[in-house]
Amino acid sequence: MGRSRAPDALIPAMTEALCVKNLSHSWGAKRALDEVTFTLPRGSFCALLGQNGAGKSTLISVLTGLIRPPRGAVHVAGHDMARAPTAALGKIGVVFQQPTLDLDLSVQANLRYFAALHGIPRRIADDRIVEALGRLGMAERGHERLRSLNGGHRRRMEIARALLHRPDLLILDEPTVGLDAGTRAAITEHVHALTKTGLSVLWATHLSDEIRPDDAVILLDKGRIRADGEARTLSGLEDIPVWFKRVTGGSLCPA
């Protein structure tokens, strides 16, 4: 499946969307990340699995440059997050767990704000916004206030927004939290389909039904990578929640 623990002499190749090496970080005395190393090839869907407190959010904060770890390196599409953060950040789209939308501004205004932060010229941004809203079936809702959209539409819009600058890597931190089952399934399906365009996806979750047998899985437990491989290979004949419980001793929500 092409994704494996990085060898020591790893040189981040352009074929890898994400390369993480020996990442460690502590919150006070608590070790949040401990020698985390993995790579993510282009066009792959990788589920970052772990219970609450396993280190998922810390890892995402490091990958998006919000915190700088004392040890380790992160390369996004070949760009070093420590040495060239702006180049690296330009290749990442992020969907945070908590909504980051201005509810009183229009859908279009929210998207334009993000596009401007990424330096996309207005005309190109407007074209992409029309295209993105069209794909979401929301072409006529661009002028509506964000507040009038339901949770599912808001989330889809955040995903569309994270793709406006055409990143190589899309990072989502438990993006389906608080959504109903049907919307969850649709969004999971939608993001899986995005990988066909060559986009790489890192999808943090603690819900097993969001993982497909051929997805890559990184299992984070107490800040360490406990397993790294294809979902069906890792879990074997077991269901993923059963496998998860056996490996970590904790439980995973089946849905």
Added chain:
Amino acid sequence: MSGLSHLARASRAILWRELMRFLLQRERFLAALVRPLVWLFVFASGFRAALGLSIIPPYQTYISYETYILPGLCGMILLFSGMQSSLSLVHERENGAMRLMLTAPLPRWFLLMAKLAASALVGILQVFVFLAIAYTYGIKLKISGYALALPALILAALMLGALGLFLSASVRRLENFAGVMNFVIFPMFFCSSALYPIWKMQESSPLLAQICRLNPFTHAVELVRFALYGQSSLPALLWCLGSFGVFFALAIRGYEPAQTRVPAKG
């Protein structure tokens, strides 16, 4: 796409967003205006009889108490506005909007500066609405004074905004911030030359007068006071520039990735 046009686009967007958010929150706009107007119309009316003002620079004649506190109230608007912007920053840190901005591919100091400029713009807008109301009430200055006050107001707003930004970087939770408002806004406002000249304070307490002299807010108020009369005060200018530099440097340090404490949930 060139780097400069990216910076221009991003700063325009950040300014625009701050302005829209402010204009859409009518209560905030109203509260921001009512506060100094109550001081001007009510407090000043009651207080002027108790306070005898002598002629001190930049004034060349006896002035009404309302005229004296006008620059102080401009400073008050900027102080509240700067702190309110930081309050929204603390809120945005918690709800994630700040993360969205900080993950934009731009230097962090630039993003913080743009955010600061945006909050200064909102503050200055309030000051001019306030000055217009005061004008119709009869507290009139030369038109050129209003124009010359603009650069002073910009510097004062940036300095007080940078203080707020620094505080928002240091205060991790929203509840703590309410305390900071009490411990920062009121002491800064009252230990300054906003409501009474420092020589008056000197008569009752030399120590407090000394504190007033060291308070950057005093210098922000004096900078605006002199500018409104077409004069410049070099000490006030240097104090404001220096304080701005220190507060902004501390704010950048507070928002550095290594320093940032993003609450870890999972």
